[in-house]
Every structure is written in structure tokens, then in C-alpha cells.
Amino acid sequence: MTTFLIRRFGQLMFTLLAGYTLLFLLFFALPGDPARKLAGGEGRAAPPAVVENIRVKYGLDKPIYEQYLVRLKETVTLSGRSFKTQESVRDMVAERLPNSLRLATWAIIIESCVGISLGVLSARRRGSVSDAATTIGAALAGAIPVFILAFLIRQVTGVYAFKHDWPEILRFPPLGIGPDEWYLGIIPSLAQLEYLIQPAIVLASVSTAIVARLTRTTMLEAGSSDHVRTARAKGLNSRTVVTRHTLRNALIPVVTFIGIDFGTLVGFAVLTETVFNWPGIGSKVAQAAAASDFPVMLSLSMVVMLVYGLANLAVDLSYAKLDPRIRFAGAK
């Protein structure tokens, strides 16, 4: 167990370092001179002396390997500052990471509850109307772009509700993070819930569909596996079979998905964060990338990769709990 953990951490560190290297190279591979971009953008015919000044100031004149090390240190310690706004990267992470974690957590809760229930229902009544409805619903959820979904939801709970004077409880604020009131850091106050619920649903929508389909498929597979058939043959009622045997096995891939999904939702909820004005970490990475804001892009990407890596690690660990057949030694 300990050796497994050490090895996995080692792998994670290696992945992060490789990711950093790739991003670092990407920045230099992208067209355009970074110093020129900093001197007011590519388009400015900035005087050469100025471009040189900037090059020196931001350390862009140093040999690439040296810059690599300097930036690596800056990235790891989060001590960089935005090229564009001078904001401290550490402040940015401190402000945005909790927002992202909270949103992702609630999205995961929604997708797990709704997705697994639908999947089980659908698998138990295979070929039924509700099965078909789940499949089609999943396709729909996946097929409607997030920004359209957000727009449509707000058109109902915001605009329509306001115009027709719906009771307060059915109306939701369309944008923003709200009062930022959380108990134990994660449970929203009632006022906070109003702001959280819509982005969480939208963020969960696609994943919910996937969880439902995944649960259905694995339930069916597990349902046809030998020991379940044996259990059925022994005359156990179908509810017992479902909960005790099928669901437990079916959960493994589902948990895998949900775990990894958490890692992604934290760092990549860009569209949701953007349309709901939720100041998370993913939208900031995208902005930094578009603006060639190197320190922000690097540091935040590393945070995103770290969260993703940790989520993966957690998933691996949970394997052992769910499926005793898997031993750490064999996990690769």
C-alpha cells in the first residue's frame, strides 16, 4: 500500500513536470515574440529598445533552459504575477480554486444521484419506455450545447418568471456567485443555493447523461455475469440481486468515471463558469491562454493538472475498496 502510494505520487509528479514542460514549449512554439506581445501586442511597432527592456525585465532574454528553471520555480511556488494585470497568481488561485471545487462538488452530487438512479431504472426495465426515454434524454443532454442550455434555463427561471411574477421561490438569479456564504466551506446557505443551483445543474447535465448510460451498460453486463445469474437461480428476489450483487459491480466503472469527472469539472468548467459568471479556475486558464499571459496560464494549468491527477489517484485507491480482486501491486 505505501509503496503503491509512493509510486503513484512519483508518477503524478512526473506527469506534472512533463505537463509543465509541454506547456512551456508550447508557449515558445506559438507564433509571435512574447516580449513583443508584452510591449502592447504584436501589432505595435514598439521601439526595439523597449522590447529589449521588456525582454530583460521578464527574463525572456535568458537562455531557454534557464527560463525553464526560473519559471518552474515560480510556477511551483505560485509566486508569479500576471503579465497583463500584475495580479498575484497565488491570490488568483486562492480566490478561484474554492469556487471551482464547490461548483464541481455539487455538480458531482447531482450527477451521481440522478445519473445512477436513472441508469438503474433503465437497466432494470430494459427496452421499456423509460429505458428509451433515458437513452434519448441522455443523447439530448449531450447534444444541447451548454451555453444554449444555460440560456434556455435562464429564459424560464429568470426572464419568464420575472415577467409573469412567479413566486420568489421559483425565481433564480441569472448570474454571479452570490453572497459567498458556505457552511463548513462547502454547504451553501439558502441564499447561496439560489446562485449555485443553476450552474451546478448545467455543469452536471452532460455528465449525468454519461453516468446514466454507463450505469445502465455496466448493470446489464454485471447482470449477465455468472455469479449474478447464480444468485438469481438460487431464487433471490430481484431487488436483492440488484442492490447486493449487480449494483456493487456496476459501480466500479461508474465510480471511476465520477472520480475522474470531478478532476475535470474543477478545472475545465469553462463554458459554465463563463455563462454564469462564476469566477472559477477554468475560465481563467482560458483567458490567460487567449491573452498569452504566461505565468497565469502555466500556474493555473498546473493546479488544474494537479487536481486532475489527485482525482485519478483517489479513483485508483477506491478500486480496492469496491473490488477486492484488485490488488495494489497489480495496479498500473
Add this chain to the structure above:
Amino acid sequence: MTSPGDELRRAGDLEGAGTVGYGSSVDLPHIGVAHVDADLTLTEVGPSRSLMQDAWRRFRRNRLAMFGLGLVVFLLLVAIIGPFLVDDPSTLYPFAKEQPTNQHWFGTDELGRDVLARVVYGIRLSIVIGFMVAIIESIIGIVVGSVSGWFGGFSDTLLMRFVDVMLGIPYLLLAFALIALLGKGVVAVIVTLALTAWLQTARSVRAGFIQTKELEYVDAARAMGVPQRRIIWRHILPNVFQPIVVLIAVGIGAAILGEAALSFLGVGIQPPDPSLGLMISESQSHFSTAPWLLIFPGVAIVLTVLGFLLIGDGLRDAFDVKDT
């Protein structure tokens, strides 16, 4: 001061939009990519002719799958024949945002273009992108996954770590780099989507290889001195073939949605090319006055994705020999 009025509001351009997720789900639609990985536990022997016939029989019995197949066939016909039957999608008629009429069955868009024509061309473009992405990513995924799974050892570690790294990198960065290299448009979209989709395929193929490699008959073949290439072609690839087919079907749907997302972000298909994703994102402003601008392309994209998805589901069920 530059640019008063509307143009400023989008001066931030892409910043306002965001990055594209990958892999599992994110906020971007990527149906099923992740779960195919988990499904990939086929341990049966490669498909003989009768197995394929069995699969087809099962597939045919699956009403949803057949519906999906019918849908895809219909959409393929639309994509192939449709363009000969409809208007030029770039002609501007004098009346913008006209409701559906006899002349324009789906109405006209905000610039006065025939929506039916644009939807038909949009479906064609979506399907082309879907297939191209699926083909490219399968090739990369199969090659990398096979090498990794068959040879194991150092090359396996190296390739799989690389896959891990790529999975963690925000892929808008990649999209930017590709656009810088290829310019914006269909090619950049296809390459961007393919380069991010192959990761899961590679993992799945590798898993399939590792499982099959240990099977007795492969061992036996190796012991008998059957050449490596032959073992791979004859014994292993057929075994990973089924999940790959499923993956392709689902991957086409995912690619179509990916195109929509990229186009929304402004790094995808460029106007005036008719893309369903672009049409949908442009329709937002006009939703309250001309809802058909959202409805028709919206339905088209949902049906297209649904079709491929249902086929994928059907294939998955059909190949599953343990089915009751």
C-alpha cells in the same frame, strides 16, 4: 476611443468564451468517450463470421438501435442528395427572420438566408467532420495503443505517461497552437478534435491488447512460432475490433458536438460556412423573435448525434456475447 457600441462588448473575443474540455465530460459534450474505456472488457475470441451474423441479428432486434441506424441512413442521404435539392445556403433574400413559408420551409435567418439549405449543408459538414475525426483518432489510437499494449515495458510506460500528460492539459491551448499553424477552419477543427480524442482510444486498445495477449491461444500461437505481425493481425486486432467500432460510432457523435463547441468559442468553423454549431450559437440573440433559428439546427444536431449514439449502444449490446 476605438470601436463604440457592440464591437467592444466582444472585444475580449475569446476570453469571454473559454476552453474546451476533453476526455470525460466537462461542460463540453463528449458523450461516452470515457465510458467506452470501462466497457472494454471483452474477453471473447475474435469475431468469426457466425459471430458477426449473430451480432447483426441481435442488432436488428434492438428497436432503438435500428431507429438510430435508420436515422443515420436518412441523414447520410440528406447529406449526399440534399445539397442538390435545396437553395444556395449563402444567398441573401431580402426578408430576414422570415417565418417558415412555402418558399422557405424552415424560414430565413437573420441575414435572410434559407435555413433549410443551411441545415442541410450543416448536416453534411457535421457528418464529414464526425467521420474524419473518428478515422484519424482511431488510427492514432490503434497504433499507439497497440505498440503500448503489445511491447509493454519502456515504450508502454512512455506512451501512457504521455497520454496522461495530454489528458491533463487544457486543450484550448492546443486548439490555439493548431489554429496558428493551420489557420482557422474545417481542417483545424478536425485535427484539434482528433488530437484530443485519440487518447481514450489508445488506452482502450492497450487494455484490449494486454487482456488478449495473456489468452491461451495467443500464447499457443507464439509458442508455435507464428510471426508477431500475424499474431497481431489475426488474433489480437479482431478482438479489439468490436470496442473500436463502438468507439467510432460514439466518437462521431462526440466530434459533431465538439465542432459545435469550438464554433461557439470562435475557434471552429468560420462563417459563412454553414455549421450547425455556428447556427445554434448565432441563434441565441434571436431566440425570442425567431425561435426557429435555434429549433431547426438544434433538432438536426440532436438527431445526428442521437443516431450515432444509438448505433453505438446497439453495437455494444450486439457484440456482447454474454447477452441474455
Add this chain to the structure above:
Amino acid sequence: MFGVFAILVVVTLIAAGCGDTGDDSSDDGDSTENTTEAASSADCRTLEYEDVEEGGEFVDYAQLADAGSNTSFDPQVVQTLDEAQLTVALFDGLTDFDYTDTCNPELKPLVAESWEANEDATEFTFTIKEGQEFSNGEEILPSNFKIAWERLGNAELASYYGYLMAYVKDGDKLIAGEVDTLDSIVADDENMTLKVTLDAPNADFPQIVSFSAFSPISKTDYEKIGNTTGWGTAGISIGNGPFKLESAGTADSGDVVLVRNDNWKGNVLGDTRAVLDKLTFKITADVESSYQAFESGEGDDATIPPGRYADAIASYPNTTKEPQLSTYFWDFGYEDPEIAGEENLKLRQAISMAIDRDEINEKVYEGVRAISTGITPPGIPGFKPGICDYCTTDPEAAKELYDEWVADGGELSAPLKLAFNAGGGHEPVAQIVQANLKTVLGIDSELTPVIEDYFQVIGKPGACQVCRTGWGADYPTYGNFMVDQFGAVAIDGNNIGRYNDPEFEELIAQAQSEPDPAARGELYVQAEERLLNETTGTIPLNWYVGDQVYREGVVNFVQPPLVNMLWEKIGKRAG
């Protein structure tokens, strides 16, 4: 002939734009009288403000919708009108305009007490009022202006407006990074005077310094960030305007919250305190989201998204639909080998005449904008309607010109590139232009959207062939349109088409040194005629109208022609 026709078009459009649904409050009766004044007097308004009780909070969804990460409120760096809306709430300059009569904006001293010029308008001395303070209590001295202006032109800061310092003697060296301070700006903190020596005569200089880029900077802030830029805790946070910064969140998300600045000494209208206690600007992802928020009952104002003007004007009684001193046009790249030069003049004229301005206005702007008859909009002193010979849509004439050009050996080797900033709502315009060029002239063209930093990318040598742009006045002078958009001095700055015509330069130089306003206006008109007719360097399309909607109960939400709100005036009626 042309002129008269053009005036009628303008007048009708403006009347239609304003008086849409029968709530036409102003009297347009006197608007069609004479040739030179008619169009501008059609736009004349008297801005009236109500008295309103102090207090209240205002939540704005209009100004920073889709601000993106460009957002900065650093006065020397601000580039777009959206950002400037905040800057004007936070900073006051030496002078400011009184817009009570919108056609005769009157320049008044603000932080300055007075100014005087030498005879040939090359030297200006501003006397600054005693006892004025920044929001942190720091005294406002002439040296605060000196460091701010030197910062504006500083090469490292690389402000988009840095070229403005070229007006000042040796300013070019500052811009080139050769010097950091200028001897031509003398700040005498003892006697409270600021003496500026200009590079060339420029009678408009006191007008120019009303612009927010010339706002003073506190020494506290300057010591903190020097010639880099930043915002909030990381940068500029102290101003001298009616409001002060309370919290900025970050530059690209969250809310920017302003509260009343009790140290403020007043505006040119005689107000000495802001009405509102608190003014919150919401930063959102796009105009559509902001408008949806407004429609859901959030906030007090919003920007109307494209495609919803008619809907919004019908649904809400309060919209700012008055004409603005802003102009929408597409530039020809002056250095482009395919379309530039004397030999391609007819091609450019043909293109300009082939574009269907009505179609653009109807389909994209729902008919609310005014089709322009030149670049400079009505309301700018010196404005003359109908000066452009090639700004009316005329397919036959366009085809004729094009055929002549082809007969003279003209040929396009590749499709024309129509460049615009992606996601800015210009895709529809570009597509109409594309269709027009194809239908009328048979010219192929391709859309070239630019994702990032459009105005910087497209201003690069060789980047613009036909590229969309727009301009809102920084201060109401003719020169602000001619010099800043087409002057050689603004190349690599706001002159993105890199237009650079010696004769045009000669005319604007003459205009700048002309002390008599009427004669100056006449010279600028000649310059614009040179630009539009003899060289056809640009394609005017339309003039903007206001596009903001606000809630009932909001008082004094008046959008002056210069676009920037008088935030200190805005209040809310109780109940």
C-alpha cells in the same frame, strides 16, 4: 445634388430612429432647412437633468458585458469605450465638456482653473485649482499631471493612446523610449501651473486634454506601479472623480464596486456630490447574458444585444436611443498591394458603392442606426453632411467603376480579405458585404475573423486589406476623427488602415494650427473629402445610436453624445 439627397436620408433615418413608436418627444420641425446645418441641428438635444435626492445604489449590467480580460480602468491605458465608462466615474481631467446643448458642447475648466495659450497655439499654461484632493487625501498638483502624461507616452507602458503625446514637443522621443521625462511639460507646484509646449500648433489642445487618458495619477499609485499597468490592489486604485474604488475583484470577473468620493470637488455643471452612494459594475461573459439578467429583474441597466433593439424599445420605455458621436466603417489597407494606390482607386470606389448600407442597417441593426454620409458624425463642430461621393449604395455605378478598373488592367489575384474582430457582432455585416461584393461586382472575398487583440493585430503592416473598425469621439472635435483615425501620427496606434496621404496630412496640419473654429472646420472637411473622394481610403457605413436600456425609477440616465455617462448625476426615485 448629392448633398441634398444625403441630408434627406439622414434626417429621415434619424427621425425614424428616434420616433419609432409614437413617443417622439423632440420636435424635428426645423431640421430640414439649410444645407450646412440641417443634419446636425436635427440631432440637437438639450440634455436635462432632474434634481434627485442623494442616496441609493445602482447596479450596472451594461458597460462591462463581455469585457474580457482587456478590462483595465487605468486611465492612461484604457482603450475601449466600455472601460472608459468607469474611468470617467473615477477620474477628472483638466477640462471637460458641458453637453447641455449637444450641438454646442462647451469646453470648461475642471481640475484646472483656467488656461491660456500663446499666439500661435504652441504653448499652453493651465492653472490648477488649489485645495483639490485625490480620494486618498493626496493633494492634486500640476506634477500629478506631468507624471501621468509622461506615463501615457511611456514606451514601456505602450498605451494604445501613447501617440497622443506626439502632440507635445519631444513627445516622439518619449514614445520611442529614448527619454522618460519631457522638458516641454513644466509643472510648477508652487504656483500651481502646468506649462506645456507643443510640437506643432494645435488649437484643440485644451479639448484634447479633456480626454480621460490625460487624467492625473496620484503619486501613491505611481510609486506602486510606475510604467506598468494594473488595477485594484495590484495597480491604480486612487482617483479624483465623483466616485472612488471600493473593491475591484479582479480585472476580468466579479464586480467593480464604486462608492461616493467625498473629496470630489464637482463637475462642470456645478454638482459637487455624486447622487448615488454606491455604483456596482457587473462584469459578464456576453451582452446576451447581461440582457437576460436585466430581463430577469436584476440590475438597473443593460446593453441591448444585436437583434433585439426593436424588441427592447417596444418592451421598455427607457432606452438611450439617441445619436452618438460614433461612427462605424471599414478601412482599406493603405499599404495593401492589391487594392491600395491611385491605380486601384476605382476598385475601392466600386467596393464602397456596392455595399448595401440599407441592408446592413435593416438586417443587422434593425434600422435604428443612421446611414452615414461621411466618417465624422453630425454633432461634431464643423460637420458638413453629404461630403462623400462614394458612400451611397449604387450597384450600377459600382459595376461601371469596377469594369473601368478591369479595363485599365486591374485584377485581383486572390479573394479579398474582410477582417473583423471575432465575436463582436460583425460577422453578419461581413457576410452581407461578402454577398454584396459577389452579387454586384463578382468579387470573391473571405471572412477573416481575428480572435485576439483585434485592433493591435490588424494595425500591423500588411494586416488590413479591408478591415472593420469603429470610432467614438474622445472629445468632440473634427480632429479627433481625422487625426486619430487617419493621421500618420496614429499609425501603429488607432489608424489601423495605416492611411498616410501627404495631401491629407497637409490639410490636417493646417487645420490644427488654425485658431478660428469655423475655418478649422472647413479645413477638416476638405481633409475628409480628400480621404473619401480623391483617395477613397475608407468605407463609411453608419453612425451609432445609444443602445442601453434602464429601469423605471432610474433618473438622469442620460447618454450624452460622447457616450460616457455622467455617473454623478444618476439617481433613483424613491419607491
